[in-house]
Amino acid sequence: MSNKTLKNISDNWRLEAKLEDSEKYFFNNNQVNEIIKKDKCYVIGRKGSGKSAISEHILKQNKHDCFTVKLNFKNFPFNELYSLDNETYTPPNQYITLWKYLIYSNICRLMVHNESIDSTVRTTLEKLYPKSAIKSLARTISKWTSAEFGANILGNGGNIKIARESNKNEIPWIEKTNILEDIIFEYCDQSNYFVVFDELDEDYRTIQNTKTTDQYIFLLTSLFKAVQDIKSIFIDSGLKIKPIVFLRDDIYTLIKDSDKNKWRDFKVEIEWDKLKLKELLAYRISKDFKDDLEKPLPFQEAWDKIFFREDIGFGNKQEKKIHSFDFIARSTHLRPRDFVQYIQKCAEETSGKNHKFIKEQNIKFVDRAFSNYLKDEIIDEVFPVLPEIEQYFQIFANIRKWNFTLSEFTKEYNKYLDAGTIQEKNIDYVLDTLYNFSVIGNQHKHKKNKLFFKYMHTNMTFNRTENIVIHRGLFKALQL
DSSP, rough: OOHHHHHHHHHHHSSSGGGGGGHHHHHOHHHHHHHHHSSSEEEOTTTTSSSSHHHHHHTTTTTTTTTEEEEEEETOOOOHHHHHOOSSOOTTTTTTTHHHHHHHHHHHHHTTOOOOOOOHHHHHHHHOOOOOOOSSSSHHHHTSTTTTTTTHHSSTTTTSSOOOSSSSSSSOOHHHHHHHHHHHHHHHOOEEEEEEEETTTGGGGGGGGGGHHHHHHHHHHHHHHHHHHHHHTTTOOOOOOEEEEEEEEEHHHHOOOOGGGGGGEEEEEEEOOOOHHHHHHHHHHHHOTTTTSOOOOOHHHHHTTOSSOOEEESSSSSEEEEEHHHHHHHTSSSSSHHHHHHHHHHHHHHHHTOOOSSSSHHHHHHHEEEEEEHHHHHHHHHHTOOOOOHEEEEEEHHHTTTTOHHHHHHHHHHHHHHHTTTOOHHHHHHHHHHHEEESSEEEEEOOOEEEEOOSTTTTOOOTTTEEEEEOGGGTTTTTO
């Protein structure tokens, strides 16, 4: 008889948060409560750390006193945003007004759905912001920033009037930002209003020239400052206006601003360790074992529902043995996405053969496929800053060792430079970047079993005096 829990995992676990049953699988922890119930509004973490899962969870908070909207920038034509700067500000602040306008517009749009708001106000706002869902963010922004948008309602032709408004029919969208702020102050209630910004890394994937990179970073800097500004404006009002920005940590480090240190009060950094991951996996496995359990099973009990009780051999002669969780962890960057991928593939492999438990041979069979997955993930993540990443992988494959000296790498790297196969001459930049993305790490000079990778030691930098080591998860993909 096959294992029903394995079958559920094989069929239902997904890398993409939007494709999963988030109500069933979402693991609520203290960091999530800080975002929803407190003032945290910047969510920073590595790709695969669970940012999108949190944003999807927030989106499902919709109820009578909680209204949510997500602004998704996937496949967004960022050039349209670059043209909407406010010339009264200097870089990197020229887009603050644009972001405030988008946030306020979305708050007003959410107010239309709130029956606690005065019906006259809602009827007026609905002429501007119909209840129908936003199908295209690009089209919506283009419409909202056009000169004629909302002129009659926000001007003399509407029921909501602001004394300082212009008498002319067309009010520039920059001026409308102040009008919308006044409307929210005047008519908004005590409900929670979440405006979620996600998938802001889309333009980062495609930018290759300095000018576009600068504009993109200015745009993001302005967003963080706009959110900070809105927080300070509404802090004493009692209104629960909650814009939340989700961003990859490597992009966040590119933002340089004198105010950045002040953002710490509003920031949540999503970090995982083995203990937190065990809690997450116990929760998910418990849900697939029995959905109506009052509380998740302890980790080992949950793990034993799908994994055979055996340690896994490793090393040249397989004489060393470790727990199956630790064996899998060695191939990952300790991110939820890595474990979801690895365990789902193990479940698929085992369930497909009608076996009851995942055994050593299943785990090691999946290890090769997982290595290719990890390599593809890294290429996708690193390509915007190292466009020649695949050539660097080829250099590692040519060295044919997982552990080597800086001079060995430099010698092979220079062959590629001389042949014109790669263009980047700054080898230090390449090594630092590969270290920051945990493609490579360092080996302790004396304790050869002690390895240092960025994902385990976030404050460490690449050490040029120690041997370079390739992350174990890439061994199979690089044929090491």
